[in-house]
Amino acid sequence: MTQERFTGSFTQQEPIPEAGIEAALAVLRHGRLHRYNTAPGEVAETALLEEEFAALTGAKYCLAVASGGYALGCALRAVGVKPSDPVLTNAFTLAPVPGAIASVGAQPIFVDVTEDLVLDFADLAAKAKATGARVLMLSHMRGHLCDMEALVALCDDLGVQIIEDCAHTMGAAWKGVASGRQGVVGCYSMQTYKHVNAGEGGFLISDDAEVMARAVILSGSYMLYGAHRAAPPKEVFERVKFDTPNVSGRMDNLRAAILRPQLALLPERVARWEALYRALEAGLRGIPGLRLVERPEEETFVGSSFQFLLPGWSAARVGAFLSRTLARGVELKWFGADQPVAFTSRYDHWRYAAAQSLPQTDRILAGLVDMRVPLTFSVEDCAQIARIIRAEALAVGQGPEPEAAELPVIQ
Numbered sequence: 001m002t003q004e005r006f007t008g009s010f011t012q013q014e015p016i017p018e019a020g021i022e023a024a025l026a027v028l029r030h031g032r033l034h035r036y037n038t039a040p041g042e043v044a045e046t047a048l049l050e051e052e053f054a055a056l057t058g059a060k061y062c063l064a065v066a067s068g069g070y071a072l073g074c075a076l077r078a079v080g081v082k083p084s085d086p087v088l089t090n091a092f093t094l095a096p097v098p099g100a101i102a103s104v105g106a107q108p109i110f111v112d113v114t115e116d117l118v119l120d121f122a123d124l125a126a127k128a129k130a131t132g133a134r135v136l137m138l139s140h141m142r143g144h145l146c147d148m149e150a151l152v153a154l155c156d157d158l159g160v161q162i163i164e165d166c167a168h169t170m171g172a173a174w175k176g177v178a179s180g181r182q183g184v185v186g187c188y189s190m191q192t193y194k195h196v197n198a199g200e201g202g203f204l205i206s207d208d209a210e211v212m213a214r215a216v217i218l219s220g221s222y223m224l225y226g227a228h229r230a231a232p233p234k235e236v237f238e239r240v241k242f243d244t245p246n247v248s249g250r251m252d253n254l255r256a257a258i259l260r261p262q263l264a265l266l267p268e269r270v271a272r273w274e275a276l277y278r279a280l281e282a283g284l285r286g287i288p289g290l291r292l293v294e295r296p297e298e299e300t301f302v303g304s305s306f307q308f309l310l311p312g313w314s315a316a317r318v319g320a321f322l323s324r325t326l327a328r329g330v331e332l333k334w335f336g337a338d339q340p341v342a343f344t345s346r347y348d349h350w351r352y353a354a355a356q357s358l359p360q361t362d363r364i365l366a367g368l369v370d371m372r373v374p375l376t377f378s379v380e381d382c383a384q385i386a387r388i389i390r391a392e393a394l395a396v397g398q399g400p401e402p403e404a405a406e407l408p409v410i411q
């Protein structure tokens, strides 16, 4: 019997909508790409984009910047994190998060992840008390939201401010509140693999006037902040402009033009992602030795990636499973590897941070498998991918212990 093989691409995104292409061409034709380079009476695409994203999330203020990683570093500076300050963050996240903390000379303090792939609140409280940290950089890693109401209450008690890393939660919500709205600042990425695609890009949103005025000046506004629309009033800038450095990382009008029509498509994209996610979930339910991550009812999530756990599987067994699924066209990533591969590095690979031991996180990551779900997949594609994973999880999970297998390398 010939085995079915998946032939789609896990890295192929959808094209830019025609309206975005048209708007980009208009910017290229007039040549005013820099956000502060406007004709008399013209409002820059970047300023309009910020206004539209603020309206979409319900935030008072919004700033567009060069990348998601830049947004995180800018947020840390804007709330006043100083060199050597401890900053709490998830032990399970991607490299730009601890990287942003390191970029301001602060020290990442890693907090355990739970089997639901969210922050462990008991570990958070213990580490906040032990280190005296005043800031949590909360990563909604792979789109899993923790109980945001409980977290906000806990952080209020602890005197900890929250900066949200919403790289995987643009369009998500907890009990109807948009992800990014519970923290002092919410940060997003518009990099190609996220939920809107400008190649590169980032947003900060906030209701805090002084934090946002600092962020605008930090991003490289010189003294042209008056050209912003989703920004605090001038008086607030007057208070902070002499003691806020310029750390350039602006968004430009070309990328803003590409992005504006995509914001309107976000709700429809979230709905399509949910259908793909649910098809994978249905196809993977009830496999012995494979644990799904159940999504809480309070959460509106964006299914742009899918995770499952293989609790207690040996590295050799996981390696054999990954090789066999890859041979059938299904690209899975593993967070348990000794060496960082492509996007999957782990807290103990970030050696610029002080060495920390998190046995609970180690145990969970040792069985954590991750998959990208681009919108170019159909529901049928997801059903087929699930059938292949099911067949190989059964074959490898229930077979004899394999010889140590070389891990496949997927970029």
Ligand SMILES: *Cc1c(COP(=O)(O)O)cnc(C)c1O
Binding pocket: 067, 068, 069, 070, 093, 094, 096, 097, 139, 140, 141, 142, 165, 167, 168, 189, 190, 191, 200, 201, 202
């Ligand atoms: C992509 C990403 C970022 C940063 O985004 P860039 O735009 O690539 O700098 C931050 N956090 C997480 C979890 C990400 O996946």
